[in-house]
Amino acid sequence: AQKVTQAQTEISVVEKEDVTLDCVYETRDTTYYLFWYKQPPSGELVFLIRRNSFDEQNEISGRYSWNFQKSTSSFNFTITASQVVDSAVYFCALSEAGEAAGNKLTFGGGTRVLVKP
Amino acid sequence: DTAVSQTPKYLVTQMGNDKSIKCEQNLGHDTMYWYKQDSKKFLKIMFSYNNKELIINETVPNRFSPKSPDKAHLNLHINSLELGDSAVYFCASSQDSAGLSDEQFFGPGTRLTVL
Numbered sequence: 001a002q003k004v005t006q007a008q009t010e011i012s013v014v015e016k017e018d019v020t021l022d023c024v025y026e027t028r029d030t031t032y033y034l035f036w037y038k039q040p041p042s043g044e045l046v047f048l049i050r051r052n053s054f055d056e057q058n059e060i061s062g063r064y065s066w067n068f069q070k071s072t073s074s075f076n077f078t079i080t081a082s083q084v085v086d087s088a089v090y091f092c093a094l095s096e097a098g099e100a101a102g103n104k105l106t107f108g109g110g111t112r113v114l115v116k117p
Numbered sequence: 118d119t120a121v122s123q124t125p126k127y128l129v130t131q132m133g134n135d136k137s138i139k140c141e142q143n144l145g146h147d148t149m150y151w152y153k154q155d156s157k158k159f160l161k162i163m164f165s166y167n168n169k170e171l172i173i174n175e176t177v178p179n180r181f182s183p184k185s186p187d188k189a190h191l192n193l194h195i196n197s198l199e200l201g202d203s204a205v206y207f208c209a210s211s212q213d214s215a216g217l218s219d220e221q222f223f224g225p226g227t228r229l230t231v232l
Contacts, residue, residue: 033218037223044223044226045209045226047222047223050218050219096218097218102172102173103148103165103211103213103219104175105150105160105162105221107160109157110159
């Protein structure tokens, strides 16, 4: 069975600090997909990134960057120079490939990030 | 234009009642889902449908019955509501060609409160 663990339940930083969110996953599949979603205080779920298990290149998008390491089953997320608008709950999720898996997302418990001015 | 919409946004009802939540997507996606988010923010899949066919039923009580009249709609009907059903329910959709697990687009959520 697949599992996603986000060990940090809450992180508090001061604006402009960097913050790294940890995500560790478990799956028996060799082909799978990893995601990060953001849930701001308004409640909607906002897609941030999708990465397949064969692509271990790190990715940078503006102030966001992701570090995928298959050897440690981790897909960590860093916000550089945090801003108050980054305050949200961030979810890491895993989906196994193949039609039988039904494309369901298994979510981690989420990490609440609070950025103080 | 709203991609995935849900109605109502808030639903307050008494224990024992039956209620429905509607979901519509205008993205032309083949797959739709229902997720439940509890008070501790934990998100869990309930159902997924592909082209109106049930693909996943994640051991959800029989009181929950999804209905997909067409590819663009996936409604959730709940019978005999219980206190523990209080949660935020999210509808989502994705394209998912050949099981490639595409990005899922989420609706705004429906906050259900059972009194």
